[in-house]
Amino acid sequence: MEGVRVAVEADLPEIRSLVADAYALYTPRIGRVAGPVLSDYAALVQQHAVHVLEDAHKIAGVLVVIEGEHGFLLDNVAVRLDAQGKGFGRRLLEYAETLGQRKGYEVLRLYTNEVMVENLALYGRLGYVETHRIEEDGYRRIYMKKRLV
Incomplete structure (x- = not known):
């Protein structure tokens, strides 16, 4: 997808800042910092799990997708505050779905608080369905999935 690329080490300060800002509004609701803010982005970048969407040579969005024993997991999607409402989140979700299909996955999984x-409303509109709820690492998470094929 145009504008989306695998993140590199030089992107780390911008990624960390964007994610912290994007999730800040949830801190009072959750009662603590949102899980994605605490992620080890240096390790995730080294694993090629982080993708960024650029707009006007700035990172407008961050996507983290992880391949593992439970399939293809959308671990985080965040959009820069001044870029929200422009469809970048949907573009990143579409990118994750396309990437999952290219890698041969039949399902894309995600979770949110x-x-x-x-x-939750956006994911539902885009065809994701809830699979289960769990308390994990002190967060009350809702897991969802979407069939890719």
């Missing part, structure tokens, strides 16, 4: 009602 139960208080992130805006995200």
Whole structure:
């Protein structure tokens, strides 16, 4: 997808700042910092799990997808505050779905915190269905999936 690329080490300061800003509004709702803010982005970049969407030579969005024993997991999607409402989040989700299909996965999984009602509504509109709820690492998470084939 145009504008989306695998992140490199030089992107780390911008990635960390963008993610922290994007999730800041959820801190009061959750009662603590959102999980994605605490992720080890240096390690994730080394694993080629982080993708960035650029707009006007700045990172407008961050996507983290992880391949593992449970399949293809969308671990994080975040959009820069001043870039929200421009469809970048949807573009990153579409990119994740396309990437999953190219890698041969039949399902894309994701999770979100139960208080992130805006995200839950968006995922539902895009065809994701809830699979289960769990408390994990002190966060109340809702897991969802979408068939890719």
